[in-house]
Amino acid sequence: MRPRVDEDIQELMVRYRPIIAFRVRKALGAQNTDCEDLVSEILSQVLEKLQTGEFRGDSSLGTFVYTITSRRIVDYIREKTKVMKYAPEPAPFPDPQETLEVAEMSEKVKRALSRLKPKYREVLYLYYYQELSREEVARHLGVSTRKVSELVNYALKLIRKELKP
């Protein structure tokens, strides 16, 4: 079964570009200036393979794109580590060159955080900032692990509410 490629190309780009970009940024660190190029390269590889019929529908299209993305990232890192003395540091939380949309979202999150009740702030601080496990947070606060999950989930829900237009 061959996907109807031609008509779907535009749709494909729109759908997979952000996903590929996310995956690439996570692997290389958002401040890596090669990210954009790599994403474009991966997308054109995907399109090429689709057009030459290399995708035969054995797996889902998402998995096909995922595989191409992962391979390209591996190749990229391999090229880089040959010349770099140190392996690239995984940079989990850099301030990326953020898109306007993300910057706006981040502002809303900040607003939501500052409005949270202290108990929610504390649990978010320990869980996300200090990166303690739920069990550690529970011990720290003297509550059950389940309670920690509830607090985190509820805090996230409150933040998400703020993000809704």
Place this chain on the structure above:
Amino acid sequence: MSKCKFEDLIDGYLLNKLSERDKEAFEEHYFNCSSCFEKLQERDVIIRTIKNNPALLEEKEETRSSVLAGLRREVASFLTVRQLAFAGVTALLVMIIVFAVLPRGQAPAPNFFLTDEETVRGSSITLISPVIDMNQIPSSFEWKKLGENIEYQISIFNGKVLWKATTRENRITLPDEVKAKMVPGEKYSWQVKAFGPDGTLIAVSSRVQFKISAK
């Protein structure tokens, strides 16, 4: 809408806590599940905002310390000196077990994800000091020696990287200008990476947290 079972992996993925296997499974999944990808993006912004603005969450520090103080008072009121001594000895034993005996057990070799498909297995570095809360700003950091001709890279973090240095010794003295940046009452963590003669990463320690207690 029913919840996707992968949703529970979002935090672990973003905080780099997943095993290599779960990580790959989740990555493949979000290429296929737009609902999870949407949630992942949203959570990423939330976590990054928290990471970059801890002050928004921290200001309630005093509530926390007053809760702790209250707890301490309570503990003091129902423990006799003898019980307290017993508790101390027990704590010491537990610490000996945790810090001296357990590390000798079969700790799995850590995976360094140099690449996503290739994980490099390496040994781990044992951090010696500081690994618990300190009364004062530590003047030096010490870890277990791995062998000859190894370069160690130490990083100290307070949310972000506070200081980074390399040495061939298995200890390093903290320069005064870095000490000056450290504040009692704050939490810090540190980590050591070891590099072989050709510059390859051969071992990584876990990231250990310590707090400098407020005077």
